[in-house]
Amino acid sequence: MDRIRRAFERRHGRAALIPFLNAGDPSFEASLSLFRNVLRAGADIIEIGTPYSDPLADGPVIQNSALRSLQAGFQLPHSFAIARALRQEGDHAQVLFTYVNPLLQYTPERFFRDAADAGVDGVIVPDLPLEESGAVREVADAHGIALIPLMAPTSGEARIQAIAESARGFIYCVSSLGVTGERAQMSNRVQSLVATARRYSPLPVAVGFGVSTAAQAREIAGYADGVIVGSAFIRRIEQCLVNAPMELSTLSQCVYDFAQELAVAMQQATRPETMEIRNGEGNQR
Amino acid sequence: MTNETTTYPDSFGRFGPFGGRYVPETLMSALHQLEADYRRLTRDPGFQRELQHYLRTYSGRPTPLYFAERLSEKLGGARIYLKREDLNHTGAHKINNTLGQGLLAVHTGKKRIIAETGAGQHGVASATVAALFGLECTVFMGEEDMRRQELNVFRMRLLGAEVVPATSGTRTLKDATNEAIRHWVEHVEDTYYVIGSVVGPHPYPMIVRDFQRVIGDETIQQFLEREGRLPDTAIACVGGGSNAMGMFYPFLEHPSVQLIGTEAAGRGLHTGEHAASIAKGRPGVLHGSLTYLLQDEFGQVTPAHSISAGLDYPGIGPEHAWLHDSGRANYVPVTDEEALDAFYTLTRTEGILPALESAHAVAQAIKMAPELSRDHLIVVCLSGRGDKDVDQIASRMGGGQHGPNPTGV
Numbered sequence: 001m002d003r004i005r006r007a008f009e010r011r012h013g014r015a016a017l018i019p020f021l022n023a024g025d026p027s028f029e030a031s032l033s034l035f036r037n038v039l040r041a042g043a044d045i046i047e048i049g050t051p052y053s054d055p056l057a058d059g060p061v062i063q064n065s066a067l068r069s070l071q072a073g074f075q076l077p078h079s080f081a082i083a084r085a086l087r088q089e090g091d092h093a094q095v096l097f098t099y100v101n102p103l104l105q106y107t108p109e110r111f112f113r114d115a116a117d118a119g120v121d122g123v124i125v126p127d128l129p130l131e132e133s134g135a136v137r138e139v140a141d142a143h144g145i146a147l148i149p150l151m152a153p154t155s156g157e158a159r160i161q162a163i164a165e166s167a168r169g170f171i172y173c174v175s176s177l178g179v180t181g182e183r184a185q186m187s188n189r190v191q192s193l194v195a196t197a198r199r200y201s202p203l204p205v206a207v208g209f210g211v212s213t214a215a216q217a218r219e220i221a222g223y224a225d226g227v228i229v230g231s232a233f234i235r236r237i238e239q240c241l242v243n244a245p246m247e248l249s250t251l252s253q254c255v256y257d258f259a260q261e262l263a264v265a266m267q268q269a270t271r272p273e274t275m276e277i278r279n280g281e282g283n284q285r
Numbered sequence: 286m287t288n289e290t291t292t293y294p295d296s297f298g299r300f301g302p303f304g305g306r307y308v309p310e311t312l313m314s315a316l317h318q319l320e321a322d323y324r325r326l327t328r329d330p331g332f333q334r335e336l337q338h339y340l341r342t343y344s345g346r347p348t349p350l351y352f353a354e355r356l357s358e359k360l361g362g363a364r365i366y367l368k369r370e371d372l373n374h375t376g377a378h379k380i381n382n383t384l385g386q387g388l389l390a391v392h393t394g395k396k397r398i399i400a401e402t403g404a405g406q407h408g409v410a411s412a413t414v415a416a417l418f419g420l421e422c423t424v425f426m427g428e429e430d431m432r433r434q435e436l437n438v439f440r441m442r443l444l445g446a447e448v449v450p451a452t453s454g455t456r457t458l459k460d461a462t463n464e465a466i467r468h469w470v471e472h473v474e475d476t477y478y479v480i481g482s483v484v485g486p487h488p489y490p491m492i493v494r495d496f497q498r499v500i501g502d503e504t505i506q507q508f509l510e511r512e513g514r515l516p517d518t519a520i521a522c523v524g525g526g527s528n529a530m531g532m533f534y535p536f537l538e539h540p541s542v543q544l545i546g547t548e549a550a551g552r553g554l555h556t557g558e559h560a561a562s563i564a565k566g567r568p569g570v571l572h573g574s575l576t577y578l579l580q581d582e583f584g585q586v587t588p589a590h591s592i593s594a595g596l597d598y599p600g601i602g603p604e605h606a607w608l609h610d611s612g613r614a615n616y617v618p619v620t621d622e623e624a625l626d627a628f629y630t631l632t633r634t635e636g637i638l639p640a641l642e643s644a645h646a647v648a649q650a651i652k653m654a655p656e657l658s659r660d661h662l663i664v665v666c667l668s669g670r671g672d673k674d675v676d677q678i679a680s681r682m683g684g685g686q687h688g689p690n691p692t693g694v
Binding site: 052053054056057060063070075076099100101102103104105106126128130132149150151153154155159163179 | 305306307308310311312313314315453454459463470471472473474570571573575578580582583584585586
């Protein structure tokens with residue numbers, strides 16, 4: 001959990017870049033290399049996706065990515081193996097993304113123990129809303145892992161407060177209605193969602209779902225503490241796979257280039273001074 | 286309704302350990318709102334009057350309780366009654382629920398509904414109430430099921446609904462439901478999602494059960510009138526399990542009545558090609574609720590198989606999971622072949638073509654009846670008519686050849 005806090009602190013009030021990639025897509029080795037490349041290009045936190053047969057919160061790009069990974073033989077322990085390998089190489093922050101069923105089948109006790117052993121700092125479960133999360137959070141806490149909650153534009157103020165009060169690590173604001181996937185325009189409702197979340201929690205607030213361009217990332221970096229980008233990375237991977245199947249160096253390069261482009265753009269974001277101070281305070285917790 | 290079982294689910298939407306609301310945060314406010322709207326409207330005499338009106342004058346309720354005399358004679362044991370849900374408007378029990386949820390949509394100011402469908406019966410029932418109430422309607426249907434149930438696809442389109450093929454995963458009911466939920470996440474603010482079975486996140490399993498309980502309520506009344514007592518056994522097929530839940534629920538407070546759900550055993554439980562979530566699954570989360578689920582060691586959902594598209598589903602309603610664990614209901618497997626035999630048998634002894642789904646329930650009655658005495662009363666929920674399956678059966682019979690007919694009827 002400490003590594004998540006430090007990842008945001010190191011940004012000194014600028015937003016953190018949080019790329020999402022699916023473990024095992026297109027293969028275990030290739031995805032390990034892709035995570036290394038986004039870290040090298042300036043990612044502050046990485047989100048390791050656990051492919052699932054029925055990813056309800058995901059659009060077609062991440063669905064297809066999960067399918068490629070599962071067809072290449074992915075199994076849940078591979079997520080831990082990737083986290084463990086990356087942890088041996090650095091003290092970056094890393095979080096796992098998984099749907100609730102694989103977590104329940106593995107059992108929360110074993111899941112969080114293995115995650116902690118592998119050097120995972122946080123876990124995001126998109127189909128585990130506040131009402132269902134109590135027992136899972138207890139186990140996560142016991143293993144020092146942050147159960148990172150999601151908030152949506154449809155979450156009313158009372159829900160936002162309740163979610164914020166039980167949040168760990170950071171708060172994940174869903175930018176717009178719908179599943180993951182690139183969107184030409186970001187909903188302006190997310191900015192007020194971020195503001196409301198801040199009223200109830202000192203934790204960093206990141207925005208994800210739909211971020212597709214460096215310009216959008218820069219814009220979000222103007223008001224949020226973190227920008228999560230998934231489908232836009234995976235679409236680039238997909239294109240590379242079509243053009244040069246399994247050519248790892250090409251894949252790595254295109255992922256590296258896009259991560260760097262995002263990192264540079266976010267560096268240029270202008271943020272109100274007050275936000276920076278407030279953010280610094282929050283991270284004292 | 287003081288019985289403890291009948292007051293489930295609890296405020297978290299739990300039937301024992303099963304049920305709940307495992308959905309993206311974006312949907313949570315809508316689910317809370319739906320629950321509040323439902324609880325308010327269901328107590329509203331005006332809403333109830335309107336629903337009763339449509340059930341009676343539009344769908345043709347009450348549906349008959351028919352004594353299948355020739356079938357009973359042939360089997361030479363228990364007397365078998367059929368609850369004729371196939372005689373509802375649109376040919377299945379599904380309309381009980383879509384009329385209820387369609388009115389919920391209207392009364393909560395929604396102009397548009399979406400639905401998932403397997404065999405197409407729920408899709409047709411949804412498209413029908415959309416036409417009736419002047420709502421826009423989009424139905425998600427697995428590409429594979431669209432092929433198996435071409436006639437129902439055409440019916441939905443005639444009724445003015447848009448039918449969207451689900452092309453992910455196994456291209457059947459599971460994936461159609463995924464697509465419907467994904468669509469709902471995006472359009473949750475102006476769209477009502479009409480779930481077709483006792484599945485999905487709370488409050489849907491409760492709402493669908495409540496709208497389907499009319500099946501069991503009528504059955505009890507009709508048995509009391511005809512036989513002066515309750516049946517000994519009630520049998521219904523279970524995919525998600527809405528006709529079974531509708532039949533079983535009013536019987537929960539009558540422990541003398543044995544409740545049997547038939548799961549689709551497909552090509553056989555040993556083959557892996559089946560849809561028997563209770564026999565072969567273990568508790569897991571699908572479509573927002575914790576229930577018995579066909580899955581691998583690491584929780585990836587495994588494909589289901591059944592000859593009937595409506596039972597081709599790797600999960601089951603959470604209340605059924607609870608009735609199984611508590612021992613109140615028994616769930617038994619019925620194979621594709623057994624269901625087909627039952628289809629032929631019922632067709633030729635009684636002149637009734639059952640839906641392939643309902644044929645799974647008929648098959649269980651055929652298995653049991655000879656071992657029982659004439660005093661034993663069985664009621665089978667004949668949930669739908671078989672017209673939609675005629676093409677599929679014709680192609681299986683190889684264009685006019687006689688099908689298997691081992692019962693010799």
